[in-house]
Amino acid sequence: MRDVSPGRAGGLAATLTVPGRLDVELTAGPGDVVAVVGPNGAGKTTLVQALAGLQPAAGEQWLAGADLTGVPPQERHVGVVFQDQRLFPNLSALENVAFGPRARGVAAGASRAVARDWLDRLGVGGLAGRRPGELSGGQAQRVAIARALAADPALLLLDEPFTGLDVGVAAALRVELAGHLAGYRGVTVLVTHDAIDALTLATTVAVLDGGRLMQVGPPSEVAARPRTEHVARLVGLNVIRDGDRFRAFTPSAVAVSLHEPDGSARNRWSGTIRSAAPHGGAVRLQVHAGHDLIADVTPAATRELGLAPGRRVWLSVKETAITAY
Known part of the structure; x- marks a missing residue:
């Protein structure tokens, strides 16, 4: 050497x-x-x-x-x-x-x-x-x-x-x-x-x-x-790339519904649930909606909405819950 x-x-x-x-x-x-x-x-x-x-x-x-x-x-x-x-x-x-x-x-x-x-x-x-x-x-x-x-x-x-x-x-x-x-x-x-x-x-x-x-x-x-989306999921965040900028938000900030929301949320995506699994006191959904996103919902909401793999859903996030960098 x-x-x-x-x-x-x-x-x-x-x-x-x-x-x-x-x-x-x-x-x-x-x-x-x-x-x-x-x-x-x-x-x-x-x-x-x-x-x-x-x-x-x-x-x-x-x-x-x-x-x-x-x-x-x-x-x-x-x-x-x-x-x-x-x-x-x-x-x-x-x-x-x-x-x-x-x-x-x-x-x-x-x-x-x-x-x-x-x-x-x-x-x-x-x-x-x-x-x-x-x-x-x-x-x-x-x-x-x-x-x-x-x-x-x-x-x-x-x-x-x-x-x-x-x-x-x-x-x-x-x-x-x-x-x-x-x-x-x-x-x-x-x-x-x-x-x-x-x-x-x-x-x-x-x-x-x-x-x-x-x-x-x-x-x-x-x-x-x-x-990267892989690391975002690894640490429990949603990240969407927009050119040279990134927009991040937590799974708990994601609202899940069966129909397109008509509220004030400007950020909304339609997709299919890929998986649903317990995560602490919540149920964590993985949803493919153009981006691979994760959302935390209550067990009660999971039962009421029938949130299971294969179900089509709408996701929405308020702009105030998003961090850009």
Whole structure:
């Protein structure tokens, strides 16, 4: 690896292009947690694979003062946690986690000591002797995270690490991971489809769509002023783009009726209910009305109006309830 100028040292700076799939420029400093969000097919997994060196990509990538151009995956000082764990099936949990330090030249005994420490930290120290096939999904994911962190990587890549886990298991693992990331001085890139991850674990949210970054900023800013419909739905807002301007409003500000409203609301749309599900004390409707919009209505209104998937409805919002930016 080649040394870089002081101005590029210490974090991540990547300009990556995969023709037809990815064209992004991403930077992050030590200790940053970048949550990458976007719809299916946006290029999130391609980005992770390119950063890990598993997907050929044109461009540059600098990490902790080193140029990774042309550097193979095993020499990149990168830890990766995939959705499906990808643990070595013939190795115990202990040996799986010790693999990273061993690969970096640490002696066998010291590598196992590091592995035991990480397994203990993630609450699975008692499972050190088990092979992946003997672990539950949550246990295996803890081992996978321990394996990624045990090598003390400069870049930690987490590709939807809570997918497929029981809600309670995912919540507990999210809390544990947050604690570890708080003291981690490398750069973390977390691919997620969950607003909770983006808003609670990340220092920066990067919105990917069509292989390009559409918005990058602090979680609070992205949540308050989302620039894509996907992120708006993720954080529970409706956003309509009007040229270079965006108009946002909450689901609770949307009035739902079976007939075109004749009141003062200037903003009205006709559409079809796609889904209706409990949301706190309300029922959240997803309606396709030219735009994909969400509306919160009371359970009583849901019953009285017969609001169910397939029903045609009118939505309206008063101008005073809309924020433009």
